[in-house]
Amino acid sequence: MTSQSWVYRSNQSTYDVQLESRSVPSESEIPADSVLVRVRAVSLNYRDVIAWRNLAGRQVDGRVPASDGAGEIVAVGKNVRDWMVGDRVAGCFFQKWQSEPFEMSYHKTDLGGSVDGMLQEHICLPSTGIVRIPSYMDFAQASTLPCAALTAWYALVARGSLQKEQTVLCIGTGGVSVFALQIATALGARVIVTSSDHQKEERAMQLGAWKTVNYVDSPNWSEEIIRITNGRGVDHVVEVGGPGTLEQSMKAVAPSGHIALIGVLTGFGAPTTSLFPLLAKNVRVNGIYVGPRDEFVRMNDFLESNKLQPVIDKVFCMKDAPLAFEYLHSGKHFGKVVISL
Ligand SMILES: NC(=O)c1ccc[n+]([C@@H]2O[C@H](COP(=O)([O-])OP(=O)(O)OC[C@H]3O[C@@H](n4cnc5c(N)ncnc54)[C@H](OP(=O)(O)O)[C@@H]3O)[C@@H](O)[C@H]2O)c1
Known part of the structure; x- marks a missing residue:
C-alpha cells in the first residue's frame, strides 16, 4: 500500500514542497515498539517556514515537513501494550524527550527537522513518541498542540x-x-x-x-x-x-x-x-525549546479540564499544502494554520 507525503525538495537556495508516494509499512514491518498512525490533520509553525525558506541553513532535502499532527492508530508493533488500534494521538515534537532534563541528543529526534514529520498520510512513531489527544478536540484542533501549545505551556507554567x-x-x-x-x-x-x-x-x-x-x-x-x-x-x-x-x-x-x-x-x-x-x-x-512529553500529558489534562478551544485561522486541504506554507509566511493568520489530510 502507498501513501501520500509532502517532501522538501531543494530549489536553488530554498526548498519547494512536493507531493510524493511512499510505501506504508505492512503490519509485520512495523518496528516492535512502534505504532502506525493515519495522520488526519497537521498544523504548521514558523519553524516550517524557516526550513522551507532555508532561513537557518538547515539541510532538509527529502525530509517530510511538520512537527505537529494528529490522527488515529491503525496498527501496533508486537511489543506495544499501552496503545490500541483506534486510539487518537498526536506526535511529540522531540521524539526522545520524555521528561527533564534536556539532552542535546534529542535535537536529532525533532519531527519535520532531523526525522520525517507529520505531513504524510501515514507515519510510524515509537510508542513513547505520542500522546493521547484531549477527548473534546477534533483532529484539526489537536494538531495544533505538539509545538505551539506545548511551548506556551512549558514557558509559562512548567518553567x-x-x-x-x-x-x-x-x-x-x-x-x-x-x-x-x-x-x-x-x-x-x-x-x-x-x-x-x-x-x-x-x-x-x-x-x-x-x-x-x-x-x-x-x-x-x-x-x-x-x-x-x-x-x-x-x-x-x-x-x-x-x-x-x-x-x-x-x-x-x-x-x-x-x-x-x-x-x-x-x-x-x-x-x-x-x-x-x-x-x-x-x-x-x-x-525554551518546546517541552518534554510528560509536560505535554500535563498540558492535555489541563486542556481537558478547561476545554480550551485552539484558535484555527484557516484549514487547507492536503493538495493545497504549499498554499498553507505561503499563508503562514504572509503573517496574515491569527493563531494556527492547519492542513487536513
Ligand atoms: N523555542 C521554541 O520552542 C519555539 C516553539 C515554537 C515557536 N518558536 C518560535 O517562536 C516564534 C513564533 O512562532 P509561531 O509559530 O507562533 O509563529 P507565527 O504563528 O508565524 O507568528 C507570526 C506572528 O508573529 C508576529 N510577528 C511577526 N513579526 C514580528 C515582529 N517583528 N515583532 C513582533 N511580532 C511579530 C505577527 O503578529 P501580528 O500579525 O499580530 O503582528 C505574526 O502574525 C518563531 O520564531 C518560532 O520559530 C519557538
Whole structure:
C-alpha cells in the first residue's frame, strides 16, 4: 500500500514542497515498539517556514515537513501494550524527550527537522513518541498542540511558574502567542498582547486579553506596557520576537520578572543592545525549546479540564499544502494554520 507525503525538495537556495508516494509499512514491518498512525490533520509553525525558506541553513532535502499532527492508530508493533488500534494521538515534537532534563541528543529526534514529520498520510512513531489527544478536540484542533501549545505551556507554567493575577506579555498573535494568551487567561493571569493589526487586537480582546498594544503605532511599545502596568512592567514575557524585540521586552519586564526566550521572528542575529537590564532588574531568563512529553500529558489534562478551544485561522486541504506554507509566511493568520489530510 502507498501513501501520500509532502517532501522538501531543494530549489536553488530554498526548498519547494512536493507531493510524493511512499510505501506504508505492512503490519509485520512495523518496528516492535512502534505504532502506525493515519495522520488526519497537521498544523504548521514558523519553524516550517524557516526550513522551507532555508532561513537557518538547515539541510532538509527529502525530509517530510511538520512537527505537529494528529490522527488515529491503525496498527501496533508486537511489543506495544499501552496503545490500541483506534486510539487518537498526536506526535511529540522531540521524539526522545520524555521528561527533564534536556539532552542535546534529542535535537536529532525533532519531527519535520532531523526525522520525517507529520505531513504524510501515514507515519510510524515509537510508542513513547505520542500522546493521547484531549477527548473534546477534533483532529484539526489537536494538531495544533505538539509545538505551539506545548511551548506556551512549558514557558509559562512548567518553567515560568505562572501565578494567578500575574501579568503576561505576548508578542504578536501567531500560534505560540495565542496559546499563551489562552492558557494564561484560563489560569487567571492578565495578558497584554502586542500586534501590528488592529483587527487582530480586537480578536485578542475577545479571547480574554486584558489590553493590547499596536507595535507599529508604538515602536517603543515597552512604554505602553509600563504605563498599563502602573510603572511596574509585566511578570512574564513570552519572547517570540528575538533580537529585534528583546530590547523592548527587557524594558517591559518587571523587577524579578521572567522572560521566556522562545522565538526568532526578527532573525537569528545577536541582540544589538546591552543585556545589563536583565541583571539590574534581577530578571529570570529561561531558554525554551518546546517541552518534554510528560509536560505535554500535563498540558492535555489541563486542556481537558478547561476545554480550551485552539484558535484555527484557516484549514487547507492536503493538495493545497504549499498554499498553507505561503499563508503562514504572509503573517496574515491569527493563531494556527492547519492542513487536513
Ligand atoms: N523555542 C521554541 O520552542 C519555539 C516553539 C515554537 C515557536 N518558536 C518560535 O517562536 C516564534 C513564533 O512562532 P509561531 O509559530 O507562533 O509563529 P507565527 O504563528 O508565524 O507568528 C507570526 C506572528 O508573529 C508576529 N510577528 C511577526 N513579526 C514580528 C515582529 N517583528 N515583532 C513582533 N511580532 C511579530 C505577527 O503578529 P501580528 O500579525 O499580530 O503582528 C505574526 O502574525 C518563531 O520564531 C518560532 O520559530 C519557538
